[in-house]
Amino acid sequence: MSRVDHMDVAAYALGVLDEQDMERFEEHLATCWACAAELESMVPVVGLLSDIDEESITAMEQTQSNPVLLDRTLGALRTHRRRARFRQVLATAAAVVVFGGLTGVGFASLTDDSAPPNPYAGPSTGVPLDPPTNRPGNPGDPGFGGNAQEGDQRNVTDPSTGVEATFFLISKDFGTKVDFTLGRLPGPRTCRLVVVRENASSEVISTWTVPPGGYGTNSNPQRLVLSATTSTKLDDVKHFEVQSVDDKGVASPLVRVPAT
Template sequence: MRSLERHRDVAAYALGVLDEAEAFRFEDHLMECPSCAAQVTEFGPTARQMMLYRRATPRTVHPFAGPGPQLLDKLLGEVAVRHRASRRKLLFALAASVVIALAGPAVAMMATGGDDDAVQVTATDEKSGVWAQVKIENEVWGSDIELTVKDGAGPRDCRLVAVGHDGSEQTVTSWNVPTHDARPNTMHGGAAMHPDEIIRYELRTADGEHLVTLPTD
């Protein structure tokens, strides 16, 4: 695939319509292209709303049926709500990381909390030294996932993978670890699988090296 064609695959990747091989090649390109990485992030709210629309639309409705006059206003409202919620989540994650740092090295654990029944999983890998925490919220379209990572062994490109009970895998998000920077790094992603369909989360390098596992059971 030529470089220009990779740039054009941003929307297809964000919407999850690329096949496994094409998605893997695009992720390699994503590690070296800040412009595409930024565009994938910008497509996030749109992709989630389209998945929500797909799940909520009856099979009897034609896929090319014209939208009602209130659809745009509803979508814009949903995006605004999610942006406000993302800012609140970032503040909570930073506060939690400070408390955990003061309390000492973390061990693998899982807890549920909050009025939204979100699930939070935290783990540290003794071999790699990587600490990670995921907060998962069940959505109509799948799982809304917030990831916080402490990894001082950069520079390296990494990704978070959700592994289903059936062995299937979905890439939740990807990022670059700066050189020797162990400060918390928080990002958001999503998976089409629902929380009860995911058995664990794995942090891996772009080369497939295992960094830490976060079991959900």
Template sequence: MRSLERHRDVGAYALGVLDEADTFRFEDHLMECPRCAAQVTAFGPATRQLMLYRRSTPRLVHPLAEPGPGVLDRLLSEVAARDRAGRRRTLLALTASVVLAVSAPAIALMARDGGGSAAITATTDELSGVWAEVTTEDRAWGSHVRLRVKDGAGPRVCRLVVVGLDGSEETVTSWTVPRHDARPNTMLGGSAIRPEDIARYEVRTADGEHLVTLRPR
């Protein structure tokens, strides 16, 4: 996958329509590209609106249908071009235009995964000073996880680990903390462990050092 194609895959990644291999390659790119990380975060409101629409709308298209590349390109261009003052208005209009343009194929793709309520938990570790917030959404295949973390002790490589009630562990996502940068970073990932089976989330360094623990509410 060329660099330009990685940038253009932001919209597809945010909508959850990349295949497993492309998702893996894009997440590697995401750790090294602040521009794409910011755009993935900006897609959050639009993605939530699509999910709400999905839950209230019956599936009308074949489950393997996909949105055309032109739709994703327009979605990415709209988000990149909007200014701060018009952010909320543009995102809502963008959501409506996607629904009308693709007649719900992207929604149908996400509908295959099921969907459920999202749970949010956040805390700051007194020893490390690292703050983290995890949003977990129930899916048919497991848990969709969104992590926001503030860590001013970089540079270092970190990872989010999900620990199940049975003691099993699964790494959800990993990232590189910039040098002395305490601004929040946002990462997306997924786990085969269902939300009700998760005992806790742990942010650790690549060397295994514990930074912060979050427990589901």
């Protein structure tokens, strides 16, 4: 190809070639990697020129710019702003890049590097959901309305105090985990959870305070939801007991929950 063909890259990128010269250059571009690489490097410059308005270029003229160059640039900008033509320039250049990749010659992407990548939703790697259960539950139970609560459920209402308790007893390698809710628990008071073992020994595994409105009461319908752990194995537990503790440290039982 002639040197004129090689010198047409800028004119082609700006869209100032006539139809015949444009077709001739595109035929040349399909086989000339030097021109394809030069066209690729000019795409960002052409993109910047598209953001310059004629008023800005007119101001350049007032700073002793070359008037001949100014006229040619203005004409190139008007032509370039025909977006359909510019898209054709990009498509042609992209086709050359694809062809270059097939022959072992690669160029940088002609697209804007600042654009964020398309989001990709990969497979979930979270913990599997607990299997569904047919076990009945109360609205105040831990996990009620969501995934099935782990553990053996115990629902108890103390006939003397009226305190309602729902316990989930979970056997663990370290001992036993207890998830529980309490209702009809008046306040104010201080409470504690005690584990009583088969050998008659006991251990306090959780303490809390109850506000004046209580939990699961007319003043405060929200039930109390808590968790506790003990090193005692579930097989060694006789029962759990929620106790109320007065200012002198004297405890009185509120509700007892058997382990089996």
